[in-house]
Amino acid sequence: MEKNSNIKFLVLIGLLVISCVLSLLYGGSESVDLGAITSRNFIFWQIRFPKTITAIIAGCTLATAGLILQVIFRNPLAGPYVLGISSGASLMVAISILTGNALHLMSDFFIGKTFIVLSAVSGSFLITLLILGISKKVNSNVVLLLIGLMLSQICGAIQTALEYFSDANSLKSFVTWGMGSLANTTNFDLLIYLPIALIFLVAIIFFVKPLNALLLGENYSQNVGINFKSSRFYLILISSVLTGLTTAFCGPIAFIGTAVPILSRMVFKNSKQHLHLVSCLLLGSIILLFSDAFANSAIKNISLPINMITTLIGAPLVIYLMFKNKSW
């Protein structure tokens, strides 16, 4: 079984390399010739490169956030997008852009970005806590998803209302950003995005044992010596930061958080969460990179929204799992 997993990981690493190359070369309206890549190629270094790195970080953060949420809620369909957590982050970003512009905070790059990241993280944290409170009242996995869907609609409605009160400048940033895109991140942004993402991804390593125990539920995990409540709190904090961070830079990206852990469990028929953490990092990056390359090269001169592709991958998986009841 171990040997089998190793082969699967090798295949995934191979796919990651291929998808990186595809995204770098074909992830835009113009394909870049391999021969044309010099140190001064503007399109390659200032547009493609940050976009590919962004796709990798976004894939890693959303997939692991989804994995954590699925374990915490013991719900194989949970994820930051379907539970309304991404929408909560979006709403807080909308509010912060509005107030930030009014307070002239946004003129300074680092202050502006920090402000947006912090609001996105607090938005996702608040919604996660709300969902956690609700999950104690409802027993059904499906009802919880429906409530998440409603929360996300409510956040969306408030956001739409806010758009009416915003000036043209803010409105433009709302709308383009709210559609979800990997292309808005510059090399400068990556200086903030990458290190924070890395710190919190690495932090998960310390929670591998609780992650495995939490699958047994509150009573049994306490009984085998895991502090359920505190591990759950830290894991929620980590997943909120990961979701909020990526939502701050890319907008809400659909279904990656839900679909990737599901795929990971299908590929590795295994319950070891440390294995799924690694495979979620790989699979999340691969799927977002392929989606990006596909979105930009499927139709000539037209760049399709990334959320369209990820939804087409993710939503059918969720429906499939709902039918295949036994794995709940």
Added chain:
Amino acid sequence: MEKKRHIVLKNAVLGYKKSNTHIPVLKGINLEVYAGDFIGIVGLNGVGKSTLLKSLCGLLPALDGELLIDEVKINDLLLKDLAKKIAIVLTEKIGGFNLTAYDAVAAGQMPYTNSFNHLTNKNLEIIETAIKTCGIVAHQHKLLNELSDGLFQKTIIAKALAQQTPIMLLDEPSAFLDYASKHDLFLLLKKLSLDEHKCILVSSHDLDILLKYCSKLLIVSNNSIELINANEAKTNKAFLEIGGGFI
């Protein structure tokens, strides 16, 4: 040789807390449990058997009074150390996420593994022994949610065994089992209490089976408890009142 005293309850009030108001279920509870005790907990539905078991393992903090595990107050024990003293088998179902019977049993060794849950050869040996003892070798790689009720119950008991604790608490483990499996289960528990001097508390509604296998009976009624020897049960008023008279 003097038997080791594992559990002491002194003037305890056991029950739930709901938004800062106490809801006591059992009051003025005094109890001493020793190594090798095989105690059947009996009582009508909703009388507080599960409350008692959950309080004994620390999942429900006592509202008042004292609970000592191996002569140490339960609150002074680290969660990890408590996990090496008490193993529980509850009525709740677990499964999904590709969890197999083996994974569930392996979880019993979690208190002994490092922070990455790496299983050493010694850990693996203990898990294997627990699986063998409970007779689920042929089913260990099946998914938890595809096991029959009987096999699931045996798996969780194997988990409790793998935890290598002197104390085992079981909440209605025989509830969904067929008659033969019930006897198998209690034979296994009796063997553990005799051979390994484990102190076992098991709640059940199968009074005849408890009478046959347990050394003592703990009768829960009227917000209180009474501990009697199993051979005195048939003359005990409380036991006869909760249905013992039908045996």
